[in-house]
Amino acid sequence: MEKLKRELKEQIIELLNLEDIKVSDIGDDTALFGESLGLDSIDALELIVLMENGYGIELANPEEGKDIFATINSMADYISKNKK
Amino acid sequence: MYINACSTISHQNSFKNENWINELTLLNDESELITPNYKEFITPTALRRMSKIIKMSLACGKDCIEQSGIENPDAIIVGTGLGCLADTEKFLDNSLTIKGLIPPTSFIQSTHNTIAGQISLALKNHNYNVTHTQNSLSFEHALIDSILCLNEEDSNILVGSADEAIPLLGEIIDNLGFEKISKHMTSGASFFMLSNNKTNTSKAKLIDSYTVGLNNSDPKKVINEFLEQNNTSLNNIDLVLSNSFGSINISEIEELFNSTKVTPVEQYTGYHLTNAAFSMHLATETLNQDSTIKRILIYNTLNNSNIGFTLLQSLEA
Numbered sequence: 122m123e124k125l126k127r128e129l130k131e132q133i134i135e136l137l138n139l140e141d142i143k144v145s146d147i148g149d150d151t152a153l154f155g156e157s158l159g160l161d162s163i164d165a166l167e168l169i170v171l172m173e174n175g176y177g178i179e180l181a182n183p184e185e186g187k188d189i190f191a192t193i194n195s196m197a198d199y200i201s202k203n204k205k
Numbered sequence: 206m207y208i209n210a211c212s213t214i215s216h217q218n219s220f221k222n223e224n225w226i227n228e229l230t231l232l233n234d235e236s237e238l239i240t241p242n243y244k245e246f247i248t249p250t251a252l253r254r255m256s257k258i259i260k261m262s263l264a265c266g267k268d269c270i271e272q273s274g275i276e277n278p279d280a281i282i283v284g285t286g287l288g289c290l291a292d293t294e295k296f297l298d299n300s301l302t303i304k305g306l307i308p309p310t311s312f313i314q315s316t317h318n319t320i321a322g323q324i325s326l327a328l329k330n331h332n333y334n335v336t337h338t339q340n341s342l343s344f345e346h347a348l349i350d351s352i353l354c355l356n357e358e359d360s361n362i363l364v365g366s367a368d369e370a371i372p373l374l375g376e377i378i379d380n381l382g383f384e385k386i387s388k389h390m391t392s393g394a395s396f397f398m399l400s401n402n403k404t405n406t407s408k409a410k411l412i413d414s415y416t417v418g419l420n421n422s423d424p425k426k427v428i429n430e431f432l433e434q435n436n437t438s439l440n441n442i443d444l445v446l447s448n449s450f451g452s453i454n455i456s457e458i459e460e461l462f463n464s465t466k467v468t469p470v471e472q473y474t475g476y477h478l479t480n481a482a483f484s485m486h487l488a489t490e491t492l493n494q495d496s497t498i499k500r501i502l503i504y505n506t507l508n509n510s511n512i513g514f515t516l517l518q519s520l521e522a
Contacts, residue, residue, distance in 0.1 A: 136308070138253040159250045166309040174305040 126197045132171060137164050149194045165190060177205035206355050207407040208517075210272035210398035212265040212365075213486045214240060215474055216391055221268065226490045229473050236475070238392050240264075251327070254310055256291040258369035259323050261394035266324045266363055273398040273406055279359035280333035281321050284347030284366035286340055286478020288317035291371050320367055333359075339416075341450075341507035344479040345515060348414035351399050365396030366479035386450065391475030395482035397489075403520070408493040411485075412500075412516040419510050425461050428504075431514045439463055443498040444491065446470050446484040448505045458504065467504075481505040481513055492519040 130144045133153075137160065147158065154160045168190050172178045178200065180186055189199045213219040216236045218228055230236075243252055246264040255263070262283070270276060295311040313319070318336040325334045333354065337346035344366040351364040369392040378387035399411060413435050417427055432438050445467045447458050459467045474483040481503055488501040499522040505513030 140253055141249065161250070163254070163310055163313060170306040170308050174303065 122197055122201060125200060126193050129193055129196055129200075132175065133168075136167055136171060147193060149197075150192050153190055153192060168196075172200070176200050176203075178203045206352065206411050207400050207403050207520075208397055208409050208411055208485075208489050209275070209361075209400045209402075209404050209406045210269040211395065211408065211486045211489050212268035212272070212397075213393070213395040213483055214238065214261040214265055215393045215395075215483055217473055219483075219486065220264070223490060223494075226487055226494065231472050232389055232391075232475050234388055236389075236391075247327070251323075254314065255323070256289055256314065256369065257392055258285075258289050258291070258367050258394070259314065259320060261369075261392065262320045262365065262367045262396070263323055263327055265365060265367075265394045265396040267327065269363055269365075269396045269398045270328065273361070273400070273404070275361045275363075275398055275400070277328070277330055278332065278361045278363040278398065280335075280351070280354050280362045280364075281324050281328075281330060282333070282335055282337070282347045282351050282354075282362060282364045283318075283321040283324075284337045284339070284343035284345070284364075284479055284482070285317055285320060286338065286343045286368050287374075288336075288338065288368075289315050289319050290369050290374060292319070294371055294373055324363070340511070341478045341481075341505065342416045342511055342513045344482045344485075345414050345416050345505065345513035348411070348485075348515060349416070352411070352414065355399060355401055360402060361398060361400045363396060364399055365394065366482040367394035368392065368477040368479050370477065386476055389471075389475040391477050391480075393474055393477055393480060393483055395479075395486045397482075397485065407520060409489045409520060410518045410522075412518050414513070414515040416511065416513050419512060424512070427512065428461060428514070432502075432516075435516055437500065437516075439465060442500050442502045444468065444488075444501045446488055446501060446503045448481050448484060448503070448507050449509070450476060450507045458506070462504075476507075478507065480507070481515065485515060485517070488515075488517045492517060496521070 130147045219225040243260045246267045292311045292315040296315045339346045351362045370390040375387040470484045474480045484503045499519045501517045503515040
């Protein structure tokens with residue numbers, strides 16, 4: 122699980138061009154959206170693509186996205202339960 | 206109408222430097238785009254996604270807002286010849302190489318209207334917002350739209366243009382047989398605050414902008430007709446700023462304008478489809494700083510069968 126969390130942080134930094142952010146700056150429970158990391162709706166679309174292309178997970182219900190993408194912990198938990 | 210602010214990012218030291226017209230240097234193979242610290246104009250969250258053309262445009266647009274004190278212009282009008290090339294290339298590359306869903310950011314930002322859209326988002330401006338794409342006459346069409354709006358009910362318009370060079374563009378130009386030009390395919394952005402009202406920041410007057418397809422017409426006749434329409438003549442033009450694509454010999458352009466001095470602008474700005482906007486900034490500052498020059502004609506012949514004219518006049522004339 123720790124390996125997956127680190128992998129997610131690295132992917133998010135690269136995918137979303139978070140130039141001034143390091144892996145160590147993103148806590149497992151840091152809120153990804155809102156003021157902490159400042160991600161927005163376009164970033165959410167990028168994360169949906171990451172889930173599908175990187176882990177084979179298609180989000181059937183977009184409403185779930187808010188909870189799944191809340192933190193690194195919630196993303197890692199969802200991936201580990203649904204990865205194909 | 207009055208030009209109450211102007212801002213340019215180019216291969217000259219033109220950004221936030223009114224004296225740049227006296228520091229012009231000829232482009233060479235080592236010349237680079239001179240850019241400001243974009244973090245002073247754009248939030249880090251927005252900046253991380255932006256390509257060069259959007260960063261340049263937003264910085265110039267915000268600079269015009271600051272210079273003019275007009276926080277909420279009645280319209281934002283942009284001209285671009287090739288639009289957001291970097292994002293377009295990235296999107297197309299993703300389409301060809303990625304199996305599955307295509308990442309959305311480069312698609313969203315590849316559209317031409319991204320430039321005007323991002324400026325409106327940054328300014329929280331909900332007024333008329335449009336982008337004109339008419340090849341080498343994109344800037345002139347943006348100006349014509351601005352003039353029409355100012356002649357109706359608008360008072361202040363943020364208008365400008367931008368184009369960006371990417372390595373692939375140079376390769377394409379090379380393959381088309383223009384090796385000498387491909388080295389000087391450049392990026393640039395120029396924005397202006399046009400207003401019906403003269404203020405203490407006014408620098409010059411925009412008299413008219415016009416485009417014409419020559420269709421075998423005599424260029425000299427077309428030039429004279431444009432000037433006549435604006436109640437002037439070649440004798441009253443103190444300087445011509447020309448933009449051509451290397452296929453025209455400068456002596457051919459000089460011959461059209463009799464004894465009026467002609468300055469080819471591409472030697473300072475390089476080649477991009479909206480470098481006539483650079484000319485307009487150069488003309489504006491020249492009229493503002495040199496009292497011996499009263500009228501400047503911008504003669505855009507990047508495409509030598511579709512010509513653009515823009516006429517500027519000093520505040521005193």
